[in-house]
Amino acid sequence: xxxxKRLEELIKExxxxxxDEPIFKLSSGKMSNYYLDLRTITLDPEGGYVIGNIIYDxxxxxxxxxxxxxxxxADPIAYATAMVSYLQKNPVNPFVVRKEPKKHGTGxxxxxxxxxxxxxFILEDVVTTGGSSLKAAKVxxxxxxxxxxxxxIVDREEGxxxxxxxxxxxxxxxxxxxxxxxx
Numbered sequence: 001x002x003x004x005k006r007l008e009e010l011i012k013e014x015x016x017x018x019x020d021e022p023i024f025k026l027s028s029g030k031m032s033n034y035y036l037d038l039r040t041i042t043l044d045p046e047g048g049y050v051i052g053n054i055i056y057d058x059x060x061x062x063x064x065x066x067x068x069x070x071x072x073x074a075d076p077i078a079y080a081t082a083m084v085s086y087l088q089k090n091p092v093n094p095f096v097v098r099k100e101p102k103k104h105g106t107g108x109x110x111x112x113x114x115x116x117x118x119x120x121f122i123l124e125d126v127v128t129t130g131g132s133s134l135k136a137a138k139v140x141x142x143x144x145x146x147x148x149x150x151x152x153i154v155d156r157e158e159g160x161x162x163x164x165x166x167x168x169x170x171x172x173x174x175x176x177x178x179x180x181x182x183x
Contacts, residue, residue, distance in 0.1 A: 003053045008180065010047055011154070014040040016180055028128060034181065036154055038125040042076040052080030054174060055123070055151060060090060064148060065118035068095030068110075070136040073125040077153070081123070095120070097136040109139050116144025127152040127173065130160035137169055154180065 017024065017035045024035035041047035055077065059067065068078040078094035085092040095112030102108055114120065120140055124133045133150045140147050149170030155161055156177045164171045 001050075003050045003057070004174065007041070007047075007050050007054060007153075008175065010041050010044075010050065011036070011038070011175070011180055014044075018181070026128065034177070036126050036156070036177070036180075038073075038153055039076075042073075042080070042125055042153075048076055048080035049084070051077055051153065052082075052084035055081045055121075056084040056088065056092070058151065058172065059092065059121060060085070060088070062148065063119050064092055064121055066093040066095050066112065066114045066120045066145075067123050067151075068097060068112060068114075068120065068136075068140075069123040070097045070099065070132045073132065074123040074136065077123045077125065097139050099135075110143050110145075114143075114145060117146065119146045119148050121148050122150045122169075124150060124152040126154045126156060127160035127164070127171075128156045128158050130163040130167075130171075133160070133164060134167055134169075137167075 015037050019033050022031035022033045024032045026032055067081050075096055082092055082094040093113045095110055095114045098109045122133055122137045137147045149172055150164055151172045154175045154177055155173035161171045
């Protein structure tokens, strides 16, 4: 199966909404004439399988211990990648970065089987400015993890890549939105 081609089909069928005018309000407050609801793909059995395979194929030959990112967008992507890695007998742990540290118990901000020194990739569904990805990457670094880069399903091409690279991280989008907006 051509996983990337299938993911593109799924995104165009279910997740990409396009209008003639900017009617979609983004989390930044900005209005846009298109919207990507990738949770319709990441929280779907086939979508998770396809995404997990794409990301696993990208990381399998790299010295990576874990994948994860800021909850909630990265969670199903990390779980799917971990499941595929396990099935391929090359397990990579998933982890979750909380938006804020827990206010009880151990006060952890990262959940999962990761420890200082582990090499990780930060995952993201959609990157616009890169803010969520950078927050996750910086929390991971603060906890002693070595961030190998940030992998996004879609780059909206609105400054995120530049911001991520400016902060010293590699950036690996599966798609740029311009690819998906072509007929």
